[in-house]
Amino acid sequence: MSLITKAPRGTLDKLPNEIHKYQTVETSARQIAEVYGFKEIRTPVFEHTELFKRSVGDTTDIVQKEMYTFDDKKGRSLTLKPEGTAGAARSAIENGLFNDALPLKLYYFTNCYRYEAPQSGRYREFSQFGVEVFGADKPACDVQLLALASDLFKKLGISKYTLEINSIGCPECRKTYQDALKKYYSQFKQTLCGDCHERLERNPMRLLDCKNPNCSEYKTAAPLILEYNCETCADYFNNVKQYLTALEISYIVNPKIVRGLDYYTNTVFEFISPTGLVFGGGGRYNGLIEELGGNPMTGAGFALGIERVISVMEGENAQFNEPNTPDIYIAGLGEEAMLFALQLSHKLCKNGVSAQTDLTGRSVKAQMRYADKIGAKFSMVIGDNELQTGKAMLKNMITKEAEEIDINNFDYKR
Numbered sequence: 001m002s003l004i005t006k007a008p009r010g011t012l013d014k015l016p017n018e019i020h021k022y023q024t025v026e027t028s029a030r031q032i033a034e035v036y037g038f039k040e041i042r043t044p045v046f047e048h049t050e051l052f053k054r055s056v057g058d059t060t061d062i063v064q065k066e067m068y069t070f071d072d073k074k075g076r077s078l079t080l081k082p083e084g085t086a087g088a089a090r091s092a093i094e095n096g097l098f099n100d101a102l103p104l105k106l107y108y109f110t111n112c113y114r115y116e117a118p119q120s121g122r123y124r125e126f127s128q129f130g131v132e133v134f135g136a137d138k139p140a141c142d143v144q145l146l147a148l149a150s151d152l153f154k155k156l157g158i159s160k161y162t163l164e165i166n167s168i169g170c171p172e173c174r175k176t177y178q179d180a181l182k183k184y185y186s187q188f189k190q191t192l193c194g195d196c197h198e199r200l201e202r203n204p205m206r207l208l209d210c211k212n213p214n215c216s217e218y219k220t221a222a223p224l225i226l227e228y229n230c231e232t233c234a235d236y237f238n239n240v241k242q243y244l245t246a247l248e249i250s251y252i253v254n255p256k257i258v259r260g261l262d263y264y265t266n267t268v269f270e271f272i273s274p275t276g277l278v279f280g281g282g283g284r285y286n287g288l289i290e291e292l293g294g295n296p297m298t299g300a301g302f303a304l305g306i307e308r309v310i311s312v313m314e315g316e317n318a319q320f321n322e323p324n325t326p327d328i329y330i331a332g333l334g335e336e337a338m339l340f341a342l343q344l345s346h347k348l349c350k351n352g353v354s355a356q357t358d359l360t361g362r363s364v365k366a367q368m369r370y371a372d373k374i375g376a377k378f379s380m381v382i383g384d385n386e387l388q389t390g391k392a393m394l395k396n397m398i399t400k401e402a403e404e405i406d407i408n409n410f411d412y413k414r
């Protein structure tokens, strides 16, 4: 096939016959985020490359291997956003959003771009729904984020998932942990993969994220970060767990979750389907805003991969909002009748009734076949006779019942 008619590898066309699935997730996510007091933010699809290097982290797979980076015509290095938090954080700093009422609660829908090996559930362009809270540093904030997620999953019919949580502590206690981890992995230095050699030097926690089967075996006996949490961090995590129980949100503690991004502190979590698909994750990132040059400002949030959420819904046979089908098809026979049909369809559409009519000049029989194909709920045929009498038969396309209506005073109230 020619390149012109083939989408780039790892991208996904979201076709009209499945778009209602995306709309179902988007509508519910937007509604629940608004109920929880979040406001939408839309930031550019590309940012200065430096932003992601700084916020996502120089040593992450995302920055090292997965970014779509290019120079623009003036030689500026730009990158298509691989995730949503960095752009939201950058925009909040630049636009002084932290000067307004705090906590600042933001949500976003965005496409993300990562140069990864495409496979089921892993694309080079995918979409995320995310929420961020800035300026709230209590466990109640982390728990409210998880409550929002839990409400959303319930609304979407996702019930068989696991929320896994962990605490990766603060920069101080993490330092002790990283030393312990480094010591542990150094024993296996000879057999670690090339990437892990670098991780050992530059960012030992990333060792736990290695997907190489040999390296990931060492994870089993690796020291656990929870055991290195200082007293303040341990108290914080205990509160998170207590509040989750109080809100009847089930969770399990997985001391091995470290998350792929550099900016996390304290709470980290992931949502995992029964088949092991991680369809969302997040946590607290108190250091991010300062790292980007803003005044110190705490933050927490999560992002869901919308394509993965849909596949989890499909796995549970969850209901999607019905795709839209036309309310009525108005067929016309003859020029005068066709014009009348066009006028009537216009009048109905103005009132929010989806009324379709012929745009091709085909026969009434062909028009009715089309009405059937597009799933019109009702139909009527207007010809000379109907124009003269002002009456037509309104046919229910499912039951095939018909009733006579007045075509000059027809307002489709069913």
Ligand code: ATP
Pocket (backbone or CB within 6 Å): 083, 114, 116, 121, 122, 123, 124, 125, 126, 127, 128, 259, 260, 278, 279, 280, 281, 282, 303, 304, 305, 306, 307, 308, 309
């Ligand atoms: P993974 O371990 O699967 O690579 P990740 O840790 O890189 O995931 P995050 O950066 O936390 O993922 O992104 C949040 C969510 O975005 C993920 O839970 C997932 O649902 C989705 N996601 C991430 N990468 C992709 C991708 N390449 N294709 C589709 N969805 C993705």
Ligand code: MG
Pocket (backbone or CB within 6 Å): 260
């Ligand atoms: Mg990844």
